[in-house]
């Protein structure tokens with residue numbers, strides 16, 4: 001019997017588990033995660049804004065475990081010794097024949113001073129929940145002090161995550177305003193971005209759609225303003241391109257850092273050849289130096305032949321990688337070769353609030369309600385592909401499920 005260890009119960013890990021558990025191969029699986037629940041990483045911004053409760057984006061890992069084939073270990077992965085085929089957890093050591101690594105992402109500060117100490121992260125359910133609780137606290141403090149800085153929220157970085165978070169904050173602003181005893185328009189939402197053009201992967205038309213709504217909602221989007229430092233209660237950005245000394249302090253009691261991510265720190269700690277926690281994998285998604293180690297999702301870099309850059313890390317590609325790695329292992333056990341991994345994105349859609357979204361599906365640009373509908377359908381699909389029908393019925397995004 002072959003032992004397959006899966007590290008991480010995110011999109012890639014749970015998708016691989018789903019495919020492996022369905023097979024009749026002579027395998028035993030050990031799934032490791034530090035939490036006893038899976039969470040929908042694509043919905044963290046909604047928890048941070050309080051527009052979804054955290055239980056709506058989580059489900060118990062035990063719900064998807066087939067105990068005849070799989071054992072679940074709740075523990076923290078510290079290091080992988082791929083030469084010895086060993087995984088060191090905080091409380092025990094595991095051995096494997098095949099290893100699937102889907103340990104996800106962490107926030108990237110790019111060494112900018114003060115980020116870790118003075119800005120909030122949004123990397124998992126706990127940190128997203130902390131963002132929400134923090135804002136609620138600041139609203140209460142406004143009520144006592146009438147100091148406007150308590151009403152000011154700054155999102156650092158206008159990538160997909162930053163924009164979705166801003167949209168969710170706009171949606172949450174009515175609740176925040178009620179707590180503070182002000183009007184929703186009194187909640188000041190800023191987004192500070194280093195480059196001039198936001199979301200460069202989309203056409204100008206889609207970019208304009210997004211900008212139109214941000215403007216309508218009175219979001220203060222500052223572009224071309226790289227953040228140089230975060231101090232307690234202030235974001236320090238460079239105001240003019242050619243003058244490094246032209247620094248402006250934007251004061252706010254809530255500062256959320258969303259300027260990009262890197263793969264899990266375990267990858268660097270384990271000595272893999274990596275860049276920002278991502279390993280340039282072989283065509284079957286294995287480590288170039290270890291045929292039995294699959295690196296998936298945020299810890300993996302696969303070149304997109306059409307752009308000559310690694311594919312962006314999305315839930316969609318993580319799910320596809322999870323299926324592929326499981327099937328590749330099953331093929332190897334049967335002595336059959338697999339075709340190399342290939343990925344055709346179904347498109348990407350960013351939500352701005354619960355009912356607005358924009359993006360590209362296939363080759364078609366979508367905006368407004370149809371885009372929002374598609375975004376919810378994509379979310380339900382990932383729920384289905386990791387959790388199955390039960391989770392979609394319990395946590396799905398369309399009200400007609402209830």
Ligand code: NAD
Pocket residue numbers: 110112156157158159160161162164192193194195199225226227228258259260261312313314348349350351
């Ligand atoms: P990102 O790297 O895509 O965007 C980060 C943004 O922060 C960039 O616009 C960058 O210019 C800006 N930035 C970097 N340093 C800065 C600084 N010092 N000051 C100001 N701005 C700065 O990161 P992300 O948004 O966290 O997304 C990570 C990955 O997850 C991406 O691949 C993204 O496509 C994916 N994602 C997809 C979706 C979706 O499909 N709906 C949603 C969220 C994230």
